[in-house]
Each structure stands twice: as structure tokens, then as C-alpha cells.
Amino acid sequence: MGLKAGPNGDRWYVCMPLYHGTGGTTALCCLVTGITCCIGTKFSTSRFWTDVRESRSTAIVYVGETARYLLNSPPSELDRKHNVRAMFGNGLRPDVWQRFVDRFGIEVVGEFFNSTEGVMMLFNGSRGPFTATSVGHQGLIDRWRFHDTYVPVEIDFGTGDLIRDPKTGFCKRKSYEEGSEILVRMPSEGAFVGYWNNPEATQKRFERNVFKKGDLWYRTGDALRRDADGRWFFMDRLGDTFRWKSENVSTAEVSEALGSFPGIQEANVYGVEVPGHDGRAGCAAIYIDPAHRNKFDFNALLAHVKEKLPKYAVPVFLRIQKKQTTMHNNKQNKVPLRNDGIDLRKIVERADKEAREQGQEEVEYDTLYWHPSALWAGKGVEKDERGYVVFTMEDWDALRASAGGGATKL
Structure with missing residues (x-):
């Protein structure tokens, strides 16, 4: 730098x-x-x-x-x-x-990619638009050097398992341009220092017999791609990517599309379970600039994401957050949001609990919106041409009833 x-x-x-x-x-x-x-x-x-x-x-x-x-x-x-x-x-x-x-x-943006474990390292000292937004850049020589060290492999994004050929037992290498989870070739187990006092977690990072008998690889848990110019781009964290409509949805891609819409200051994307539907529907917890809240155009937002994203990646649900929340290291925290899902009861209960813990008398609840047509499949949800509308307890009960579940009282 x-x-x-x-x-x-x-x-x-x-x-x-x-x-x-x-x-x-x-x-x-x-x-x-x-x-x-x-x-x-x-x-x-x-x-x-x-x-x-x-x-x-x-x-x-x-x-x-x-x-x-x-x-x-x-x-x-x-x-x-x-x-x-x-x-x-x-x-x-x-x-x-x-x-x-x-x-x-x-003048200079030094963006790096590095697993906390220190096994994979990329760096991009960006001084202009050519390398902007990439997490690393490799020239021709480095692309040759690391061709069989940093390798994208085909995985099942639903289970997180490597996909192995039933006849050979070996995995299939993906192209760098398409990208996937990156595996790192290891000379021995000693090349990874391991997790403190947790040998079980350490062993879960290793994969053996991946491309040939006896080889040893480290699973990064991160999906990246590299273009023909050697620029590496982050796709998603394994576990964040979810399946919807039989397609893999990248939360990073959806967040980028939402974040480019005027008035949205933050977008945290994750998959949620929906009664009666396979996979996970896309949900985005968004924080809207207070100056835009009263005049925020949800229909314009829907048109925007439909233009930017494939149909299956357009968020079905929006959670409008009253305040921004991150972890201690300023990174987004998807876990509590994913645990709440679209169950309005859980959203209210957690907000009440946090308010009590912080000694607050007034509680502000997040509002949930949804795009009904995106879920319509003849299962108790009437098809309509509305855009994003408020998701109510009656909507939640209708979804649960269509899947054979009982009604829930708030």
C-alpha cells in the first residue's frame, strides 16, 4: 500500500x-x-x-x-x-x-480476503476502477502458481456437502469464472494450526480424497469466483447461501442490489422457512434512512430488484428495522434474524425481551412486508398483482393453515 x-x-x-x-x-x-x-x-x-x-x-x-x-x-x-x-x-x-x-x-483501498484460520490469503491494493470491488487480484504468474492450490469445487448448497461422483468417489472441480466454495490444498495437517482445545472442529475443516486418493484439502467455507483478469470476487459464505425455487441464492448478490436503491442504508439478507414451501424464501432486513421512511416507495424497490436480480433471488419478505444492529466487530449478524424467520410472535417477543434488558419503557417493533404473488402456488394465498405489502398475523395463519398447521395467536 x-x-x-x-x-x-x-x-x-x-x-x-x-x-x-x-x-x-x-x-x-x-x-x-x-x-x-x-x-x-x-x-x-x-x-x-x-x-x-x-x-x-x-x-x-x-x-x-x-x-x-x-x-x-x-x-x-x-x-x-x-x-x-x-x-x-x-x-x-x-x-x-x-x-x-x-x-x-x-487514493488506495487495501481490501483483503483471509480466513481467520490463516490458510487462504488474497489482497487487492486497488487504485482505480479496474480492481474496485474485488477482494483480491492475481497476475498471470500467481494464477499459474495457485491453479492447483486454491480450487473451486462443486458442492450441495442445501446441505453444504461436497458432491462426489458415485462411481469414483472424487469431487468435481468448478471453473474459476463460475466459482464455488474454495478448497485449499494442504501439504499436511500441521499446515493448519487448528482450533484451540477443539480437535473435532479442526478435523471438520479437512477433506481427504477429493480429486485423487490420499490428497488433503482445507475447506474455507467461502464461495468465491475469479475472472479472466485475475480479479477475485466474494460470492457468499457457506451457510448464508440458501435454496429457493431449486436455485442457489447468493445473499451477497441480493444485498448489493438492495443497497444500491435510494434510501436503503443497510440490507442484511438471509433465507427463511415458509410453511408449505420447500427450501427457504429470501428475506431482507433493511434499514431505511429516516429522511426517506415516510415517502419510501416499496413498489419502486420491487421493480428495482426485479431488474437487478433473477426472479428466484428477488426477496419475498422485507423486515423493516427500527435500528441498525451489528456484532462487536461491525459485521452483520444474521443469526437472530434467521431464528425469528417470519414468525411475528418471535419478532415481538425478542423485541420485548431486549427492551426489558435495556430498561426501555417503549418498544419499537420491526415491520414485516411480503410480496404475496411470489409465494402463490394454490396453497391458500390468493394471487394478486400487489407489490410489497404489510405481512400480518392473518397472513401468517393463512400460510400455516395451507400447510396443515394451526393458527397462532399474538
């Missing part, structure tokens, strides 16, 4: 958790190279650029949705009044990348 050490060198602002990979490795990098490390107490959207200016930092660190939160803040005449020329991290979404660079005047 061209950062320079020494008293008159670069100053790297780090406000990400130091126990987390990105913040921790950045701080250690500063320690061993002599680059000045400016440590912020915690990430704060309102304080971020003030801290950067006061510390005279020339580089910043981001993780997950950090850049989106900064981009969602109101524009200011101070947006470019800083010394930052480089940013380093992972998880910079494609729908955020160029807008962030243009608004804040960033």
Missing part, C-alpha cells in the same frame, strides 16, 4: 477491536515496522473523522459495515479535509466501494 515508517511517515488510525484479526494485525504491523499507530477507543460514526483529523492520520482501518455507516452520515464540507489517502480492511461492499472513495477522496 506504499505506507512509510518513521517519525515523518504514515500514521495509521485503528479503532477496530484489537482482539479481532483486522485491528490486531494492523496494530502489530505498526509495531514491527515503525509506522505510527493512532488508537481510537472505539468506532463511532460521529467521532470518526474528528479523531482522524486530530491524530493527523494518513491511513484508516475498516471492517464489515464500517464504511457504510460513515457513508450514511450526512455530507459535510469537512468530508475531504483530512490527510487520509489509504484504507485497509475487509468487507467493503460493492455498492459502497466507489461512493466512499469518491466522497472521501481515498
Whole structure:
């Protein structure tokens, strides 16, 4: 990234958790190279650029949705009044990348991809639109070197299992352009340090006899693709991809399409179980800019995603969030949302519980919308031409009744 050490060198602002990979490795990098490390107490959207200016930092660190939160803040005449020329991290979404660079005047984006386990590493020092939005870039020589080391393999996205030929027992290699889960060839088990005091979890990462008898591979759990120019693009995390209408739906692809619609500040996509239907329907928990809420056009949103996505990937449900929620490392947390599903009772109960724990008297509940026509299959849901409409308890009961379940009282 061209950062320079020494008293008159670069100053790297780090406000990400130091126990987390990105913040921790950045701080250690500063320690061993002599680059000045400016440590912020915690990430704060309102304080971020003030801290950067006061510390005279020339580089910043981001993780997950950090850049989106900064981009969602109101524009200011101070947006470019800083010394930052480089940013380093992972998880910079494609729908955020160029807008962030243009608004804040960033010269270099050091986006990397690296499993926490340290087995696979990609880096993209992007200085322009050619490599923008990719998580890594390999030139011709590196593409040749890693051709049989980083390998996409065919998997069952429903079960997460590798698909093996019933006759040979071996797996099928996918093309880099199409992409799939990436396996990493291992010289021995010792090349992966393993999980602390958890040999069972460590062994689950290994696959043997994949392409030939006796070979050993590490499962990354991440689906990526690489184009003919050597640019790597993140597709999805294994477990996030879900099956709907007999097709694999990439949550990353859907999030990107939703995030490019005016007024949507964040989109967290996951699959939900629907009574009487196979697979999982797409659901997107979206946070709408407060300035757009009263005039938000859901029909225009539906038209937008239909244009951007294949029919099967268009979200059936939308969960309109009252507040943004992430984990401690600024990454999106799908688990509680996926557990709630489209059961309105669970949504209300969890909101009530969180309010009690935080001592809040008033509770704000997320609103669920759905696109009825997307589910219509003669199972108790009348086909209509409406777009996204509010999903009610009566709708939930109708779905459950059509699948043979009883009604639920809220």
C-alpha cells in the first residue's frame, strides 16, 4: 500500500477491536515496522473523522459495515479535509466501494480476503476502477502458481456437502469464472494450526480424497469466483447461501442490489422457512434512512430488484428495522434474524425481551412486508398483482393453515 515508517511517515488510525484479526494485525504491523499507530477507543460514526483529523492520520482501518455507516452520515464540507489517502480492511461492499472513495477522496483501498484460520490469503491494493470491488487480484504468474492450490469445487448448497461422483468417489472441480466454495490444498495437517482445545472442529475443516486418493484439502467455507483478469470476487459464505425455487441464492448478490436503491442504508439478507414451501424464501432486513421512511416507495424497490436480480433471488419478505444492529466487530449478524424467520410472535417477543434488558419503557417493533404473488402456488394465498405489502398475523395463519398447521395467536 506504499505506507512509510518513521517519525515523518504514515500514521495509521485503528479503532477496530484489537482482539479481532483486522485491528490486531494492523496494530502489530505498526509495531514491527515503525509506522505510527493512532488508537481510537472505539468506532463511532460521529467521532470518526474528528479523531482522524486530530491524530493527523494518513491511513484508516475498516471492517464489515464500517464504511457504510460513515457513508450514511450526512455530507459535510469537512468530508475531504483530512490527510487520509489509504484504507485497509475487509468487507467493503460493492455498492459502497466507489461512493466512499469518491466522497472521501481515498487514493488506495487495501481490501483483503483471509480466513481467520490463516490458510487462504488474497489482497487487492486497488487504485482505480479496474480492481474496485474485488477482494483480491492475481497476475498471470500467481494464477499459474495457485491453479492447483486454491480450487473451486462443486458442492450441495442445501446441505453444504461436497458432491462426489458415485462411481469414483472424487469431487468435481468448478471453473474459476463460475466459482464455488474454495478448497485449499494442504501439504499436511500441521499446515493448519487448528482450533484451540477443539480437535473435532479442526478435523471438520479437512477433506481427504477429493480429486485423487490420499490428497488433503482445507475447506474455507467461502464461495468465491475469479475472472479472466485475475480479479477475485466474494460470492457468499457457506451457510448464508440458501435454496429457493431449486436455485442457489447468493445473499451477497441480493444485498448489493438492495443497497444500491435510494434510501436503503443497510440490507442484511438471509433465507427463511415458509410453511408449505420447500427450501427457504429470501428475506431482507433493511434499514431505511429516516429522511426517506415516510415517502419510501416499496413498489419502486420491487421493480428495482426485479431488474437487478433473477426472479428466484428477488426477496419475498422485507423486515423493516427500527435500528441498525451489528456484532462487536461491525459485521452483520444474521443469526437472530434467521431464528425469528417470519414468525411475528418471535419478532415481538425478542423485541420485548431486549427492551426489558435495556430498561426501555417503549418498544419499537420491526415491520414485516411480503410480496404475496411470489409465494402463490394454490396453497391458500390468493394471487394478486400487489407489490410489497404489510405481512400480518392473518397472513401468517393463512400460510400455516395451507400447510396443515394451526393458527397462532399474538
